[in-house]
Amino acid sequence: MFMARVKGNVITSQKVEKMQGRKMLIVEPVRVSPDNSEIVGTGRSFIAVDSLGAGPDELVVITQGSSSRMTSGTSDAPVDCVVIGIIDSVTVLGKKVYQDQD
Amino acid sequence: MFMARVKGNVITSQKVEKMQGRKMLIVEPVRVSPDNSEIVGTGRSFIAVDSLGAGPDELVVITQGSSSRMTSGTSDAPVDCVVIGIIDSVTVLGKKVYQDQD
Amino acid sequence: MFMARVKGNVITSQKVEKMQGRKMLIVEPVRVSPDNSEIVGTGRSFIAVDSLGAGPDELVVITQGSSSRMTSGTSDAPVDCVVIGIIDSVTVLGKKVYQDQD
Amino acid sequence: MFMARVKGNVITSQKVEKMQGRKMLIVEPVRVSPDNSEIVGTGRSFIAVDSLGAGPDELVVITQGSSSRMTSGTSDAPVDCVVIGIIDSVTVLGKKVYQDQD
Amino acid sequence: MFMARVKGNVITSQKVEKMQGRKMLIVEPVRVSPDNSEIVGTGRSFIAVDSLGAGPDELVVITQGSSSRMTSGTSDAPVDCVVIGIIDSVTVLGKKVYQDQD
Numbered sequence: 012m013f014m015a016r017v018k019g020n021v022i023t024s025q026k027v028e029k030m031q032g033r034k035m036l037i038v039e040p041v042r043v044s045p046d047n048s049e050i051v052g053t054g055r056s057f058i059a060v061d062s063l064g065a066g067p068d069e070l071v072v073i074t075q076g077s078s079s080r081m082t083s084g085t086s087d088a089p090v091d092c093v094v095i096g097i098i099d100s101v102t103v104l105g106k107k108v109y110q111d112q113d
Numbered sequence: 114m115f116m117a118r119v120k121g122n123v124i125t126s127q128k129v130e131k132m133q134g135r136k137m138l139i140v141e142p143v144r145v146s147p148d149n150s151e152i153v154g155t156g157r158s159f160i161a162v163d164s165l166g167a168g169p170d171e172l173v174v175i176t177q178g179s180s181s182r183m184t185s186g187t188s189d190a191p192v193d194c195v196v197i198g199i200i201d202s203v204t205v206l207g208k209k210v211y212q213d214q215d
Numbered sequence: 216m217f218m219a220r221v222k223g224n225v226i227t228s229q230k231v232e233k234m235q236g237r238k239m240l241i242v243e244p245v246r247v248s249p250d251n252s253e254i255v256g257t258g259r260s261f262i263a264v265d266s267l268g269a270g271p272d273e274l275v276v277i278t279q280g281s282s283s284r285m286t287s288g289t290s291d292a293p294v295d296c297v298v299i300g301i302i303d304s305v306t307v308l309g310k311k312v313y314q315d316q317d
Numbered sequence: 318m319f320m321a322r323v324k325g326n327v328i329t330s331q332k333v334e335k336m337q338g339r340k341m342l343i344v345e346p347v348r349v350s351p352d353n354s355e356i357v358g359t360g361r362s363f364i365a366v367d368s369l370g371a372g373p374d375e376l377v378v379i380t381q382g383s384s385s386r387m388t389s390g391t392s393d394a395p396v397d398c399v400v401i402g403i404i405d406s407v408t409v410l411g412k413k414v415y416q417d418q419d
Numbered sequence: 420m421f422m423a424r425v426k427g428n429v430i431t432s433q434k435v436e437k438m439q440g441r442k443m444l445i446v447e448p449v450r451v452s453p454d455n456s457e458i459v460g461t462g463r464s465f466i467a468v469d470s471l472g473a474g475p476d477e478l479v480v481i482t483q484g485s486s487s488r489m490t491s492g493t494s495d496a497p498v499d500c501v502v503i504g505i506i507d508s509v510t511v512l513g514k515k516v517y518q519d520q521d
Contacts, residue, residue, distance in 0.1 A: 012364035012365070013362065018205050021198075025166075025198065026198035026199070029183065029184065035198075037116075042361060072341065076178050077485075079395060081393055081396075087183055089181060091176050091177050095332060101327050104374070120307050121247070121309075125300030126301075128276075137300075139307065169308055169309065193279050223516075225508070231470070239480065258450070262480055281484065293486050318465065318467070318500050320466060349464045381499050403432075410475055
């Protein structure tokens, strides 16, 4: 899995049948900075299915590959990237480097 | 999943049996620009199977890996990359950065 | 899937049982050049199983991961990369950028 | 699989059901230095499920993808990255380049 | 699959149950040099399970992902990287660029 920041979403009217009604978020993978003091972006973009209601700028945990079909809402769907958790806080080497504002 | 732009297609007369009759598109993964204002290319090339009729220069959503066999047309095929939707619009941090011209 | 150029092959006398008799090609993934005018190498090297008889310098389509076990000759084999087609031609934005010499 | 160093952990209160009660570590993949004398970081960050009790700064072995569901605690979970071992020592070209302090 | 050079090994006393008794090698993926004349390292490090007895500095073929569970010794194990062959020789564009010394 990896940490990612929610950046936006995509709308698709033409889609394969099993994708009807699924919310597709744009997420940017993030990582721990070299000095271990903060969470920084990687510049990459993925599309992830979300059933948890993650909002813009929130940090989430993403699962990829066949394991992304192991949630109650995604079994048998052509989905390879799913939000499995919304991050409250991140601790690196004993120091809290991220705390959700909510 | 990831966003990609349709660039072209490949023709193969010699192919394994289960690939007969499948349209294979060349797609370039794209991402959100660092300033979050537009969609930009990555320079990479993938081959994706398409059943939705995506045309040159259109943005699509691509699923990879075993999940690409979860569409009605691709089960049991040696396919690891499939178009699952044609993108109408992309919104980043509340601002629309892409709108399909059709 | 991705496009690749056949570069050579490897010979292994000691191998796991299910790999007996399989031809293993060295392939270099290729991509569309930034100006969309030609197919260029990436410098990377993969080993792919081939049952189609692809020869040196030919362009092929490669499937990776579990989907590479979906051809008639590779089911249940410890194979994660297989040639699924030999490319006749590649068209990018309406222009033919590659044509097999055969 | 790959070697990684434990950097910290993430807390998620909102998560998909099957992730309840799982400890999620932040790990940084590491590699052998070019001169084969030490283990160095790569700067990348992954989230891995851990059932072995790995602590900060320890080196672990990570399994990715569907194989990460092959441990007793992760079958059927939306998990694509798991700690399968805590490293005692690493030997490169006959020389010990890492020894756990415990 | 990909070619890799055996660099060393890791010892783990604490491990998940299904990893008991498995030898874990450190391998460095290699590739064909740009001028097609030799095999060169990539600087990356993977951990692979080996049942063939590959030794330091030998070139091997590695299978990744779910396909690495398709050997007689790895089915149902949390293993995503396995040695499937020890390379005797590598031929690139008709020229032998590697020959095992044994």
